[in-house]
Amino acid sequence: MEHVVVVGSSLAGLRACETLRQEGYEGAVTLVGAETEVPYDRPPLSKKVLAGEWDAERIRLRKPDDFASLGLTLRFGVRATGLRTDERTLALNDGTSLQYDGLVIATGASPRRLPGQPALDGVVELRTLSDSLDLRDHIADGTARVVVIGAGFIGLEVAATARQKGCSVTVLEGAPSPLIRGLGSEMGIAVAGVHGRNGVDLRCGVGVKAVEGDGTRVTGVRLADESLVPADVVVVGVGVAPATEWLDDSGLALRDGIVCDPTLNVGVPGVYAAGDCARWPNGMFFGHDDAEMRVEHWTNAAEQGAAAARNLVLTSRGEEPVPYESVPFFWSDQFDSRVQFVGRVHGGDDVHVFAGSTDGAFAALYGWEGRLRGVLGVSMPKMVMPFRALLARKAGWDEALAKAAELTA
Numbered sequence: 001m002e003h004v005v006v007v008g009s010s011l012a013g014l015r016a017c018e019t020l021r022q023e024g025y026e027g028a029v030t031l032v033g034a035e036t037e038v039p040y041d042r043p044p045l046s047k048k049v050l051a052g053e054w055d056a057e058r059i060r061l062r063k064p065d066d067f068a069s070l071g072l073t074l075r076f077g078v079r080a081t082g083l084r085t086d087e088r089t090l091a092l093n094d095g096t097s098l099q100y101d102g103l104v105i106a107t108g109a110s111p112r113r114l115p116g117q118p119a120l121d122g123v124v125e126l127r128t129l130s131d132s133l134d135l136r137d138h139i140a141d142g143t144a145r146v147v148v149i150g151a152g153f154i155g156l157e158v159a160a161t162a163r164q165k166g167c168s169v170t171v172l173e174g175a176p177s178p179l180i181r182g183l184g185s186e187m188g189i190a191v192a193g194v195h196g197r198n199g200v201d202l203r204c205g206v207g208v209k210a211v212e213g214d215g216t217r218v219t220g221v222r223l224a225d226e227s228l229v230p231a232d233v234v235v236v237g238v239g240v241a242p243a244t245e246w247l248d249d250s251g252l253a254l255r256d257g258i259v260c261d262p263t264l265n266v267g268v269p270g271v272y273a274a275g276d277c278a279r280w281p282n283g284m285f286f287g288h289d290d291a292e293m294r295v296e297h298w299t300n301a302a303e304q305g306a307a308a309a310r311n312l313v314l315t316s317r318g319e320e321p322v323p324y325e326s327v328p329f330f331w332s333d334q335f336d337s338r339v340q341f342v343g344r345v346h347g348g349d350d351v352h353v354f355a356g357s358t359d360g361a362f363a364a365l366y367g368w369e370g371r372l373r374g375v376l377g378v379s380m381p382k383m384v385m386p387f388r389a390l391l392a393r394k395a396g397w398d399e400a401l402a403k404a405a406e407l408t409a
């Protein structure tokens, strides 16, 4: 293997490049990235950067010297447009192409848009640094009327930050409760309670008909019942889709993500995927109907970028690749709440609050079919991580209850 190409210059791509070197690969590495910035961290984009407390420099994932020491050829501001696995070539949107011996695909995800979403000043999505700096300008003086469409984690983080800047904030969610996908209905309501306590107008079960404007600027959001919610800024936070459209003609299997085997291989020798764009069977959940998953969390992108690169190096040496198995983990900061979740929500889980109270700090177990599936903590960090090992060995519900009793004794 003489030339490895990594597509996607964010967290998973960076970790892949670092791991190639750590594993002793000394050949050429080209890092292709649609963005022009050196790799930066996205979680602060809805938190400290958006609040104006951190500048762009602070969220670089590596110091310039450390990044330079990887000896990469950088192709930033360039987008991959096609892949020919039979010829081992990657086409780029500047008309050039790259030949590779090994490839790691880490193109992440892009925000979904509303049907018919108008291109008006003040209508924004949040994925990139420039999105965050743009939104920051809109909310900086605290006078804007902000409407957030979608009560998922990013939407609610933006709502909290804008409210803390002094803006009036309305969140519109079509589902009957907030954070359903991430936490399920009951705990979604409990976690989002902090918004009501801080003056955010959170409305669930609301249909959005259209985002309206005066031809230039946004003026408000028209609801299904024809009422208008006036707005100076509308943040569209309706989830993300894996950035795989450039692979449509590649022959790779795509199903809400690039379909991988347990080792993150995409079904072609020498080609691996990692991060928000990858779908793989996670052995940690074998035996359950949702073992094949795509995860949109920071920790997963970092771990998978490393695992994909390691397996690429191992197979190039004729060694066996290692399945990537992991218990997902994520966090979210909203007002003074630090939300942490380890595991995976199934839907219809048994939820048992074992510490604190749901109107403030608390912790809860999630179980399904007699097995522990997840643990949620709100401002209770010590109550979450001890369960990761139990989840990893597929512990039963009774063992989880015993651990909860031990932690709260």
Ligand SMILES: Cc1cc2nc3c(=O)[nH]c(=O)nc-3n(C[C@H](O)[C@H](O)[C@H](O)COP(=O)(O)OP(=O)(O)OC[C@H]3O[C@@H](n4cnc5c(N)ncnc54)[C@H](O)[C@@H]3O)c2cc1C
Binding pocket: 007, 008, 009, 010, 011, 012, 013, 032, 033, 034, 035, 041, 042, 043, 044, 045, 046, 078, 079, 080, 081, 106, 107, 108, 109, 110, 126, 127, 128, 154, 243, 246, 274, 275, 276, 277, 295, 296, 297, 298, 299, 301, 329, 330, 331, 332, 333
């Ligand atoms: C505002 C925000 C807040 C977040 N907060 C949290 C949090 O609190 N906790 C948590 O666990 N997770 C959080 N996340 C999620 C976390 O940041 C992501 O899971 C992580 O960034 C995924 O990394 P990735 O490298 O897989 O993909 P991405 O970060 O999406 O990077 C993919 C890169 O590939 C590039 N690319 C795409 N297509 C192409 C192409 N065709 N050619 C070349 N380059 C391409 C993109 O431009 C991008 O730079 C947050 C995300 C956002 C946006």
